Amino acid sequence: MSLIVQKYGGSSVGSVERIQNVANRIKAKQEQGDQVVAVISAMGGVTDSLLDLANQISSQPSQRELDVLLATGEQQSIALLTMALHEIGIDAVSCTGRQAGVLTTGTHTAGKVHSINAESVLNNVKQGKVVIVAGFQGINEQGDIHTLGRGGSDLSAIAIAHAIGADKCEILTDVDGVYTCDPRVVPKAQKIQEISYDEMFEMASSGSKVMQARSVEFAKKHNVVFEVRSSLNQNSGTLVIEETPAMEAVVIRGVSIERAQARITITGLPDVPGTSAKVFTALSGAEVNVDMIVSNNTHEGLTRHSLTIPQSQYLQAKQALEPVLSAISDEAQLESEQGIGKLSVVGVGMKSHHGVAAQMFEALGQAGINIGMISTSEIKITITLAEEDLERGAQVVHTAFGLDA
Amino acid sequence: MSLIVQKYGGSSVGSVERIQNVANRIKAKQEQGDQVVAVISAMGGVTDSLLDLANQISSQPSQRELDVLLATGEQQSIALLTMALHEIGIDAVSCTGRQAGVLTTGTHTAGKVHSINAESVLNNVKQGKVVIVAGFQGINEQGDIHTLGRGGSDLSAIAIAHAIGADKCEILTDVDGVYTCDPRVVPKAQKIQEISYDEMFEMASSGSKVMQARSVEFAKKHNVVFEVRSSLNQNSGTLVIEETPAMEAVVIRGVSIERAQARITITGLPDVPGTSAKVFTALSGAEVNVDMIVSNNTHEGLTRHSLTIPQSQYLQAKQALEPVLSAISDEAQLESEQGIGKLSVVGVGMKSHHGVAAQMFEALGQAGINIGMISTSEIKITITLAEEDLERGAQVVHTAFGLDA
Numbered sequence: 001m002s003l004i005v006q007k008y009g010g011s012s013v014g015s016v017e018r019i020q021n022v023a024n025r026i027k028a029k030q031e032q033g034d035q036v037v038a039v040i041s042a043m044g045g046v047t048d049s050l051l052d053l054a055n056q057i058s059s060q061p062s063q064r065e066l067d068v069l070l071a072t073g074e075q076q077s078i079a080l081l082t083m084a085l086h087e088i089g090i091d092a093v094s095c096t097g098r099q100a101g102v103l104t105t106g107t108h109t110a111g112k113v114h115s116i117n118a119e120s121v122l123n124n125v126k127q128g129k130v131v132i133v134a135g136f137q138g139i140n141e142q143g144d145i146h147t148l149g150r151g152g153s154d155l156s157a158i159a160i161a162h163a164i165g166a167d168k169c170e171i172l173t174d175v176d177g178v179y180t181c182d183p184r185v186v187p188k189a190q191k192i193q194e195i196s197y198d199e200m201f202e203m204a205s206s207g208s209k210v211m212q213a214r215s216v217e218f219a220k221k222h223n224v225v226f227e228v229r230s231s232l233n234q235n236s237g238t239l240v241i242e243e244t245p246a247m248e249a250v251v252i253r254g255v256s257i258e259r260a261q262a263r264i265t266i267t268g269l270p271d272v273p274g275t276s277a278k279v280f281t282a283l284s285g286a287e288v289n290v291d292m293i294v295s296n297n298t299h300e301g302l303t304r305h306s307l308t309i310p311q312s313q314y315l316q317a318k319q320a321l322e323p324v325l326s327a328i329s330d331e332a333q334l335e336s337e338q339g340i341g342k343l344s345v346v347g348v349g350m351k352s353h354h355g356v357a358a359q360m361f362e363a364l365g366q367a368g369i370n371i372g373m374i375s376t377s378e379i380k381i382t383i384t385l386a387e388e389d390l391e392r393g394a395q396v397v398h399t400a401f402g403l404d405a
Numbered sequence: 406m407s408l409i410v411q412k413y414g415g416s417s418v419g420s421v422e423r424i425q426n427v428a429n430r431i432k433a434k435q436e437q438g439d440q441v442v443a444v445i446s447a448m449g450g451v452t453d454s455l456l457d458l459a460n461q462i463s464s465q466p467s468q469r470e471l472d473v474l475l476a477t478g479e480q481q482s483i484a485l486l487t488m489a490l491h492e493i494g495i496d497a498v499s500c501t502g503r504q505a506g507v508l509t510t511g512t513h514t515a516g517k518v519h520s521i522n523a524e525s526v527l528n529n530v531k532q533g534k535v536v537i538v539a540g541f542q543g544i545n546e547q548g549d550i551h552t553l554g555r556g557g558s559d560l561s562a563i564a565i566a567h568a569i570g571a572d573k574c575e576i577l578t579d580v581d582g583v584y585t586c587d588p589r590v591v592p593k594a595q596k597i598q599e600i601s602y603d604e605m606f607e608m609a610s611s612g613s614k615v616m617q618a619r620s621v622e623f624a625k626k627h628n629v630v631f632e633v634r635s636s637l638n639q640n641s642g643t644l645v646i647e648e649t650p651a652m653e654a655v656v657i658r659g660v661s662i663e664r665a666q667a668r669i670t671i672t673g674l675p676d677v678p679g680t681s682a683k684v685f686t687a688l689s690g691a692e693v694n695v696d697m698i699v700s701n702n703t704h705e706g707l708t709r710h711s712l713t714i715p716q717s718q719y720l721q722a723k724q725a726l727e728p729v730l731s732a733i734s735d736e737a738q739l740e741s742e743q744g745i746g747k748l749s750v751v752g753v754g755m756k757s758h759h760g761v762a763a764q765m766f767e768a769l770g771q772a773g774i775n776i777g778m779i780s781t782s783e784i785k786i787t788i789t790l791a792e793e794d795l796e797r798g799a800q801v802v803h804t805a806f807g808l809d810a
Contacts, residue, residue: 016461050481054488056421061488068499069484072477076455079474083459083466094473098503099548120548143504143525 002167003125004029007039007135007157011174012231013077014044022231023084025172026130030090035125037164039135039157040081042073063108067137067147070109071097074134074153082132092130095121098145100131101163102138102156110149111138113156113218116163125164133160151212158215162222169224171211172231177238178203178210180403181255185391188404192253193236196243199253199346202380206344207258216240243348251349251356252401257394258342259387260311261291263373266321268331269303278324279305286320288313292342292375292382302331306373308384311338340372341390344382345397357381363400369393407572408530409434412444412540412562416579417636418482419449427636428489430577431535435495440530442569444540444562445486447478468513472542472552475514476502479539479558487537497535500526502550505536505565507543509551516543516551518560518623521568530569538565556617563620567627574629576616577636582643583608583615585808586660590796593809597658598641601648604658604751607785611749612663621645648753656754656761657806662799663747664792665716666696668778671726673736674708683729684710691725693718697747697780697787707736711778713789716743745777746795749787750802762786768805774798 006026013019022038029036050069054061078094085092101117124131135153140146148155154171161169178200179189195203197220204213210228219226219240229237247253269275276295283290292308309317318334325332350356357374360381364371369392372384385393398404411431418424427443434441455474459466483499490497506522529536540558545551553560559576566574583605584594600608602625609618615633624631624645634642652658674680681700688695697713714722723739730737755761762779765786769776774797777789790798803809 016458019462053421053481053485057424057485058488058492062491065484065487065491065499068487068501069481072480075477075480076458076474079470080458080462082470082473083463086467086470087463094470096473096550145501 002034003037003164004034005037005039005157005161005164005166005169007153007169007171008041008231009153009173010041010044010047012172013040013081016080019077019081019084022081023088023090025231026085027088027090030130035128037121037125037131037133037160037166038081039133039153039160040074040077041135041153043077046073046076064144067108067145070147071134071137071145074136078132078134085130085132090130091128092132093124094132094134096134097137097156098139100133100160102159104138104140104146104148109147111140111146111152113138113148113159116159118160118163121160122164151215154211154215155218158219158222158224158226161226162224169226171226171228173210173228174230174232175210175228176230176233176235177228178208178240179254181394181398182208182257185257185394186255186398188398190403190405192238194239194241194247195253196247196348197240198243198379199348200240202344202346202377203254203256206342206346206380206382207256208254248349248352250347251353252345252347252403253349254346255394255398255401255403256344256346257390259390261308261340261342261384261387262311262314263306263308263337263340263384264314264317264321265304265306265335266325267302267304267333267335268329269305270329270331271297271301271303275303275328276305278328279321282320282324283317286316288317288320292373292384294373294375308340308342308373314338337372339387340384341387342382342384343390343393343397344380345401346380348379350379350381359400360397363396364393367392367396369396407439408442408569409439410442410444410562410566410569410571410574412558412574412576413446413636414558414578415446415449415452417577418445418486421485424482424486424489427486428493428495430636431490432493432495435535440533442526442530442536442538442565442571443486444538444558444565445479445482446540446558448482451478451481469549472513472550475552476539476542476550479541483537483539490535490537495535496533497537498529499537499539501539502542502561503544505538506568507561507564509543509545509553514552515554516545516557518543518553518564521564523565523568526565527569556620559616559620560623563624563627563629563631566631567629574631576631576633578615578633579635579637580615580633581635581638581640582633583613583645584659586799586803587613587662590662590799591660591803593803595808595810597643599644599646599652600658601652601753602645603648603784604753605645607749607751607782608659608661611751611785611787612661612747613659653754653757655752656758657750657752657808658754659751660799660803660806660808661749661751662795664795666713666745666747666789667716667719668711668713668742668745668789669719669722669726670709670711670740671730672707672709672738672740673734674710675734675736676702676706676708680708680733681710683733684726687725687729688722691721693722693725697778697789699778699780713745713747713778719743742777744792745789746792747787747789748795748798748802749785750806751785753784755784755786764805765802768801769798772797772801774801
C-alpha cells in the first residue's frame, strides 16, 4: 500500500463532469490499494472571474483581500470533489489550506510555504479517508489567508507530499508529461521518461509551461520525487528525480522557447563601482522581470549591458531607466530591440560533453538563423533570435541534438 | 463616538454597484464619528448557485462539505466590500467567521453560536479600522467550517454586537423596518417604531419574513438592542428592545400571516399514555415542521389531535403517520384539509387587556370569514382560515385593532 499525493489542476476540475472524472480516478487508485491525498486547484475560470470582480471595484485591490477572495476558488472545488467522492461510495474529507496545516510566509498573493503541520491530514489518512486539500493556499503567522501565487497548487502538492512522507507525488495536468519541446512547435517532440530536478528547473525557467520553477526547486530541496502525467488518460508521464549518473549520457534533455521578449542595451556607462547597481535597482523598483544579462567593457573604459525582458514590460522598463541614465552620464544611451525570442537547450549531459554550444550555433547557422545574445549556465545555453525564427530554430536544434527519436 | 455593528444582507451587496453603495454608507457612518463593524452576507444569488452545483453532484451532499462550499459566498463578499472601502479611502480589513472568533456548536449547515472571541475584531477597531466580518459562518470545536443556516447573518451580527459591547446593532435590509403587517397584504400597514423582543419573536415565528425567530431570541437573551432599517435610504427603522411598561398600552403590535398550510386531524386515538408520543415522534422523525397543535378528548375516551404543517410537507406527514395509526388502533383515522392559512395577532398589550380574542373573532365573523383552529399564547392569538380569506382577514383584523393609523 502506497501513500500517494495527486495534484489536479483547474482544467481537470473545470466542470461537474470533470470533477466526477477526477473522483473516479481517485477511486480507481484506492481500489488498487493505495491511499490518496489529492491537492486541488480552483475550477478553471473561477479565479479569473473573481479577479474580474475585484478589478471592477479597484484597479489596485489590496493584496490581503485578494487572497481572501481568491482562496474561495479552491475551497469550492475541494467541497465539490469531496461530495463527488461520497457519491461513489468513497469516504473522503476536505481540508482548506489552514486545515491542512499549510503555514506560509512572504507577501500576500505571492506566499511561500514556511512549514506544514500535517497532523490532521495524517489522522484522516489513518482513518482510511481520502483527503482533498485546497491547493494554492495556507495561512500566515497572523492567521490571515494567504495564497501562493501562480502555480501555487503544484507547490502545495509537493510540500504536502514531503510533509506526510508520501511514497509518490503525481502532478496531473492536461498534457501527457514533459516533452523534449512543446509539440505544437516541434511536432517530433518526445515525452521524456525521466528528468532531473535541475533540468526541469531550467526548462521551467526558460519557457516550458508545465510547471513553475519554484515548485521544482522545492521538490529538489526536499528530494520529493514527482511525476507529471495526464488527468485525461492512464499513460505514464515524466518522472522528475535526483540526477543519476546515467542521465549524463544524454547531452540535451530538452529545448524550450520563450516568445514576446525585448532586448534593452545600455551603452556609454562609466565603468565605475555602483553604476550597474543604479541601473538594475531602477528596473527592479519598476517590477521589471530581467532575465538574461550580458555585460562587457569597451576599451574606452565604458560598460555595456544587454538584457532581456518580457516585451509587455518594455515601456515600464524604458520609463524607469531614462531618468537614471540621464543622471549617470550624458554618454549613457538606451537602445532596444523588440519582437525577439529566446531559445534554450537544457541537459545535465552538458557538464561532461564539450562543444554543445558550437553544435547548437552550427545548426542554427546552417539554417540561416542569426544569433543575438548568448548566455550559458552549467546545464543550459540560451540565445536570443528574431521571434519569426523561433519555431524553426527550435526544430533544427531539436534535430541536431538527436531528440527527434 | 459610538461602536456600531451593521448587518447587510445579500440583496444589499448583490452587485458591484451595491457593494460600492454599502461602502459609501459605512464611510458616512464613520464620518459621523462612529466606529463600524459590518457583518455581510453572500452576494445575492451566490449561495443558490453554489447549492445548484452541489445538487448537480449529489442529491444528498455531505452537510460538512456544504458548509465548506457555502461559506465561500460570504468570504467573497467581505473581500470585495473591503476593497471598495479602500478605494474610497477607508482603512478596512476583512475577517472570516474564524478570524472574527465565531465558535459554533450543533450540526453542520444549522450551527449555533457557542461563543465569540472578539479579541481580533476589537484590536482592529482600536486601530481605527472598519472591520468587515463574514456573516453566517464560524468554526466548530474541530476547527471545521460551520454555517449557521437560514438567517444566520442576522445571528452573526447580533452575537458580534454582544461580544464587542457595541452601542447599537443595525440590521440593514431591503425593507424600511418592521410593519404592523406585510404592506403588500395590508396597504395601510404602518412602520412600527419600537417593538419588544417577545413581540418580534412571535411575529417572526408566525410568518413575518423580516428576521428569523432565533436571532431575536439571541438578542433578547443577551439584551442586544437592534434596529431593522433599510440599506437603500436613510429612514429610521424599527427598534427592537426589551419590553417597556408603555408598550402594554398598545393591545396589538402587529398582524402576521402564513400561507400554504395544511391541517391534519387524527381522530379515534385511545386516550392512554404514550399514544400522542407515538404520533409526534413519527412526525419529527420524518422532519415535518408541526406548528399549531389543538387536542381534546371525546366523551367516548378517545383523543383527537389537530395540527398544522406546511402544505409542502403534507405527503411526508401522511406517509409517516399512516403505519403508526394502523398499529395503534383500527379506530384511528386521519383527516386533512389543504389550502389553509394562518393569521396571528401579536402584542404584549394582550397581557393587560381582556377580550382580545373576542374582538378578533367578531371582526372576522362580521366579514363572513370562518375560523378553523385557534391557539393562543400569552402575547399571540393564531387562527387558521381558508387561504383565500387570508388577505381579507388580515385587513379586517388590522383595522379592528386600530392599526390603520
